[in-house]
Amino acid sequence: MFKDNFNLAYKNIRERMSRSILTLLGISIGIMAIISLMGIGEGMQVAVTGELSSLSDTILVSAGGSSNDFELLQEGVDDNGEYLTERDISDIERIQGVKEVSTQLTGAGVITYNRENVIVTLTGMDTDTIKIAYSEEDLEAGTFLEEGDQNKCIIGYSIAHEDFDSEIAVGSRISINGEKIVVNGIFKKQGMGGLTSTDSIVILTSRDFEKLTGESNIKLAAVRVSDPTNVEVIAEEIEQAINENHGDDDFASATAMSSILETIQNILGILSLVLIAIAAIALVVASIGIMNTMLTSVMERTREIGIMKAIGAENKDVMLIFIIEGMLVSLVGGFFGIILGVFGSQGLAGILTNMGAGGPGAESMGLTPVITLFSIVLAVGVSLIVGILSSLYPAWKAARMSPIEAVRYE
């Protein structure tokens, strides 16, 4: 029985090929939107999670009560004159569950290159900390500093290419506060994009920093804990300990990277929902398209429906034929939509990456769309449901038609 109705529905679709294809296209576009937007959303989640989840055991501690998570990540270019002390660091080290503390020093310095002077903010970091804070992909040339390196630095794109009349390259010797330093690596141009600003950065090892500046102003400390599940509690303890040291309730902020991750994931989650809502609009339009086509088809086939009822088709037989027809169109449309969506999401990712920052920021965001099995199952399910729902009304109208239509004298 189902096979016969399927056959009838299939032949009806073929009979009106061009119209069927246009209807089908509507569904394809809707499903394509869903698949590609979900792919992008999922891709963003995966990228951000991948980048930050390795830091789940890390707490960033900064002086000066940083106001939000993102500012914290914007390594301390604007220096408000508040620093963590050696005592703070040793207090942190004493807290139960803390594995290691690495510090980031900040202070002013002067770079001299080809007899030109530029004032910069110097950053001193342990070599391990550098690797936590940045990834190799952020560099356009050279490498990070290794344990034991001396008189070497990594500089930002602006310093290498814009601040001086002559270009600075990897291997160039520059002078910082009068000391000869070799450029070991240069960051890519970052622009307005990503999370951490590296364009004007100058990174030295902590030892070199102290040697050059004679200071050890700690702007930022990265704390690693032995058990990531305790990270929030320990962050709280650190904040309390430092605030006590300075007699200021709002002196320090200790933020677990995992809570930043959570915040970002929440934002991306909302973003994904918005994207899917947009795609859903396309689907609603497509389903109206199906309904419209089917209603037209019911009108055109009044006589045919009458004949079928005259020779004994029950209402459910007639309904089934039209519902199967709607389902078929929708499923085939959905199938093409999935294929289009897979390609579409690649294209969209490309466009977004180019628009994003035009550089390493967006790329390290890694906008590789991720098409999950779930989104494909969802797409098939949605097209099936759209097909059934939008053909229900036309099918019902068809089923209600009188068989007398068929035998009417003309």
Next chain:
Amino acid sequence: MSNNVIVTKDLSKTYGKGSLQVTALQKTSISIERGEYIAIIGPSGSGKSTFMNLLGCLDTPSTGKLYIDDIDVSTLNENQLAKIRREKIGFIFQKYNLIPTLNAIENTTLSMSFNNIRSDERVERAKNLLDMVGLSHRVDHKPSEMSGGEQQRVAIARALANNPSIILADEPTGNVDTKSGNNIMKILEYINNKGETIITVTHDPNIAKRAQRILRIQDGIVSEGNV
């Protein structure tokens, strides 16, 4: 089962309400025996089509009773009527009314599929019926690829598909040339000779003359008549 295929008792049909009421069929009480070959004649607007629609269970009566194979169909609901139509009645229409997207064999098997007959059995039976009406060479042709006479013969095969108790033929030769018309009449007479009850509506006195019994309808009144 009695020998009467159709029995009507005060069967009537009225359209509209109040002062706009039109009685298309006056109270009619007739009976038709199994194996009869009946022609219904009458001018346009006489109530012929109303009568046919009632006999064919396409429409429900306003008053009175209609028995088909001793089943009172005047009280049945839509789906029960559909079951009567596919099991007891075979329709042949003036304009053939085949499904344009289906070929000859699919058109013939269609009503069997509504009757849940097994696929191989359906095809077997459809082939035999198409063979009987002389169309075994046309089984996979669509209506648009066949002449009017051929289409009408497919329609006859379709009407016979579920072994109905009655064949209702509405101007079966109205749209075909004389030669094809003659061919169709011969087929109808052949199946009548094999015991099938046939009721045909016609304008053509020559066709009416070939029937055993003539019912004349005028102004909604059915009477026994002759040409």
